[in-house]
Amino acid sequence: MNNQSATNTVGESPATLPAKSTITLKVNGAGKQLEVAPWVTLLDALRERLDLTGTKKGCDHGQCGSCTVLVDGVRVNSCLTLAIMKDGAEVTTIEGLAAGDALHSMQEAFVEHDGYQCGYCTPGQICSAVGLMSEGRAKTVDDIRELMSGNICRCGAYPNIVAAIEQVMGEQAMREDGHQTGERSERR
Amino acid sequence: MNNFSYARVPDVGGAVHEIGTHKAAKFIAGGTNLIDLMKYNVSRPNHLVDITRLPLNTIEETPDGGLRLGALVTNAETAYNEHVEKRYPLLSSAILAGASPQLRNMATDGGNLLQRTRCYYFYDTATRCNKREPGTGCPAISGFNRIHAILGTSEHCIATHPSDMCVALAALEAVVQVTGANGERAIPFAEFHRLPNDTPQIDTNLHADEIITAIDLPKQGFAENYTYLKLRDRASYAFAFVSVAVALEMDGETIKEARLALGGVAHKPWRDTEAEGLLSGKPATRDNFQKVAEAITRDARGYGHNTFKIELAKRAVARALRQAAEGTPQPIAEKKIL
Numbered sequence: 118m119n120n121q122s123a124t125n126t127v128g129e130s131p132a133t134l135p136a137k138s139t140i141t142l143k144v145n146g147a148g149k150q151l152e153v154a155p156w157v158t159l160l161d162a163l164r165e166r167l168d169l170t171g172t173k174k175g176c177d178h179g180q181c182g183s184c185t186v187l188v189d190g191v192r193v194n195s196c197l198t199l200a201i202m203k204d205g206a207e208v209t210t211i212e213g214l215a216a217g218d219a220l221h222s223m224q225e226a227f228v229e230h231d232g233y234q235c236g237y238c239t240p241g242q243i244c245s246a247v248g249l250m251s252e253g254r255a256k257t258v259d260d261i262r263e264l265m266s267g268n269i270c271r272c273g274a275y276p277n278i279v280a281a282i283e284q285v286m287g288e289q290a291m292r293e294d295g296h297q298t299g300e301r302s303e304r305r
Numbered sequence: 306m307n308n309f310s311y312a313r314v315p316d317v318g319g320a321v322h323e324i325g326t327h328k329a330a331k332f333i334a335g336g337t338n339l340i341d342l343m344k345y346n347v348s349r350p351n352h353l354v355d356i357t358r359l360p361l362n363t364i365e366e367t368p369d370g371g372l373r374l375g376a377l378v379t380n381a382e383t384a385y386n387e388h389v390e391k392r393y394p395l396l397s398s399a400i401l402a403g404a405s406p407q408l409r410n411m412a413t414d415g416g417n418l419l420q421r422t423r424c425y426y427f428y429d430t431a432t433r434c435n436k437r438e439p440g441t442g443c444p445a446i447s448g449f450n451r452i453h454a455i456l457g458t459s460e461h462c463i464a465t466h467p468s469d470m471c472v473a474l475a476a477l478e479a480v481v482q483v484t485g486a487n488g489e490r491a492i493p494f495a496e497f498h499r500l501p502n503d504t505p506q507i508d509t510n511l512h513a514d515e516i517i518t519a520i521d522l523p524k525q526g527f528a529e530n531y532t533y534l535k536l537r538d539r540a541s542y543a544f545a546f547v548s549v550a551v552a553l554e555m556d557g558e559t560i561k562e563a564r565l566a567l568g569g570v571a572h573k574p575w576r577d578t579e580a581e582g583l584l585s586g587k588p589a590t591r592d593n594f595q596k597v598a599e600a601i602t603r604d605a606r607g608y609g610h611n612t613f614k615i616e617l618a619k620r621a622v623a624r625a626l627r628q629a630a631e632g633t634p635q636p637i638a639e640k641k642i643l
Binding site: 134135136138154155156158177178179182185191192193194196197198199201202245248249252254257259260262263264265266267268 | 306307308309310311313333336337340341343344353355357381385404405406407408410411541542637638639640
């Protein structure tokens with residue numbers, strides 16, 4: 118956050134390659150230790166180092182949302198995140214949402230509503246939708262559209278994506294109503 | 306992205322020391338703009354100072370009844386903070402009009418102030434740009450300038466400041482708290498960002514060794530009569546052609562005080578206190594709103610592709626003033642302009 122007077126100064130590359138650091142990430146519940154150079158993004162660390170290629174590289178500039186993962190439960194663009202800065206964080210990717218063969222309710226809803234065509238944006242869409250649910254700010258269909266605006270779908274599957282999220286929101290609301298009236302409902 | 310070394314610092318003193326001991330070092334927090342600029346080779350720091358573990362991540366009430374936003378509080382945390390939502394809904398509204406949920410979850414309040422223009426030429430290292438490489442020229446002036454400034458421009462630069470949050474902060478007259486090697490100082494929001502003049506490479510009046518620690522909101526939040534109206538190519542996740550933050554203090558149908566800031570039209574959030582003064586003690590009528598719209602744009606200049614912004618700004622000002630006066634702020638998820 119320093120002044121721009123230094124911004125345009127082209128930094129001379131250090132004489133020797135900057136040192137790599139060992140970081141620890143808890144990825145989809147499992148502790149992972151890896152050596153990274155400072156400029157390795159979380160996206161590249163996941164895909165190239167941990168072989169978790171479910172998270173996609175789309176624009177690589179934070180515009181398309183296909184790299185969306187949850188860091189400490191919060192949806193972020195992994196392409197604009199340096200892995201080294203997330204030392205100690207918990208990361209959830211699309212691979213970590215299902216419990217064994219049992220799909221996450223958001224994954225099930227995407228299948229049910231055909232919320233994709235080519236599928237490239239889908240892991241990001243689903244992780245973003247899971248983040249949206251835990252943020253709890255979306256109440257209406259318009260809210261879903263606005264709060265999913267960081268995920269672009271070139272195939273134009275938006276109506277089905279919104280329908281899938283709407284269904285999961287409805288299921289959650291019903292569960293919450295059930296709790297309020299003293300009924301018990303199974304989570305999945 | 307060029308190679309760089311990395312250091313994590315635990316406190317403000319450490320951050321100031323670290324930035325002072327490296328040439329071409331930069332602080333990094335949310336990284337949403339800096340990493341993007343580095344991937345385009347527009348910004349090439351050789352050392353990044355990670356300030357995300359500094360204790361600047363709280364929102365607290367100030368002794369004078371205002372609110373202090375820690376520099377590391379995220380844009381999302383700020384927009385949804387209960388005190389901000391209740392007392393400064395203009396700020397919440399402006400933040401939520403910008404970027405995407407993922408970016409707002411990452412971007413910090415301090416970083417929002419320091420984001421750089423999205424001028425196509427600034428971002429394209431194959432072209433000339435006085436902001437990126439001082440003295441090389443400004444191809445936007447005679448080139449593609451649909452997104453560029455109409456107010457406060459210079460012959461050296463017609464870039465705009467891209468922030469929505471800052472437009473609201475300008476209207477609310479926030480104060481930026483900074484710390485540097487020579488201690489702490491407070492910068493009134495109007496003096497934080499600069500017009501391009503003949504030094505467009507310098508966006509702000511923050512010194513090279515200084516770090517933003519907090520943004521203070523004064524007590525008066527204008528929670529009754531406000532709006533943030535943002536006009537753009539698509540209704541979500543796009544930068545403003547013109548945006549207007551309005552904060553009014555009303556006494557019945559009469560306007561006691563009017564604050565107005567424009568985004569997307571200048572190198573900094575645009576305030577015109579003289580034009581605002583036209584509304585003091587005046588009834589909230591369409592004619593009076595139109596007078597302010599004309600006054601604010603009296604010195605506006607179009608460059609061809611962006612000339613439409615002059616009329617757009619006038620209409621946006623008049624519309625936003627009406628929304629604020631009527632107590633019907635533009636909702637973010639509502640895609641029809643009220």
